[in-house]
Amino acid sequence: MIESEDLTVREDYQDIIVICPTCKTKKDLKIPTKIINQAKQLTTVSIPSGTVCEHSFQSFVDKNYKIRGYQKIDFEFSHMEFYESADAEVEETDGPTVNLSSQQLFQDIIKLLRSYVDDKEILGSGLFNVDGHVLYSSLPSNTLFSIIKEFEVRSEKKLSSLKKMYLELENDQKICSNYINIKDMRFALVLFFAQTVKLGMGNLYLNDLVKKIRKLEN
Incomplete structure (x- = not known):
């Protein structure tokens, strides 16, 4: 068992002011600097209802922590999400991360990962490259x-x-990850489980997720 204190990583945050595109409510949010710094392009931040106001929406943050725009959304989610999004104005477009994030398959995988989170057994999900670069995450910050x-x-x-x-x-929550090749690129899928979920059941969820991603590729 790995102690939760051993897994804790200190991370700096940057304050940004977000404005709901529907009701214009403003709020100061703390955004992890590491996620923004990792991104070669814009970072999409999905903000669930109750965080700023009663509306859910997305903001697009550049590497200077400037908000480049907002988007109203017609789907529900319960956790703040971060993922890299394409920006035609940005010249840095090399590497597997950008190659995947610019494809429709990436959006389909995000929808699939989002659908797995139920706040009962599965508390968050994520997609990373093998170096720890965040492509998508709805995981709690410490995790x-x-x-x-x-x-x-x-x-x-x-x-x-x-x-x-x-x-x-230490609190019996579990993190299960499966390395997977997607379009000849290697990534890691992550599911974060509540205390009540056994590792064996977590592995079944993870295997099911891999099978569904394989279907998306076909």
Whole structure:
């Protein structure tokens, strides 16, 4: 078992003021700087209802923490989400992260990951590259930072050839990850489970997720 304190990673935040595109309510939100700094393009921040106001919406944040725009949405989600989004004005477009995030398949995978989170058994989900670069996350901040650090360490030790990763926190919450090749690029899927979920059941959820992604590719 891995102690939760050992998994805790300190992370700096940047304050940004967001404005709801529907009711114009303003609020100061703290955004993890590491996620913004990792992105080669814009970072989409999905803001659930109750965070700023009664509306759910998305903001698009550039690498200078400037909001480039907002979008009203017609789907529901319960956690703040971060993922890299395409921007035609940005010249840095090399690498597997950008290649995937610019495809419709990436949006379909995000919808699938979002659909798995039920706040009862599955508390969050994510998609990372093998170096810990966040492509999509609805994970709680502390869990997200811990996973980034774990992938970074595994990359440094050249352990990314491993197929799966299971972590159990001190409070019995579980993190299950499965490395997967998507369009000839290697990534890691992550599901974050409540205390009541056994690792065996978590593995079944993860296998089911992989099968559904394979269907999306076809």
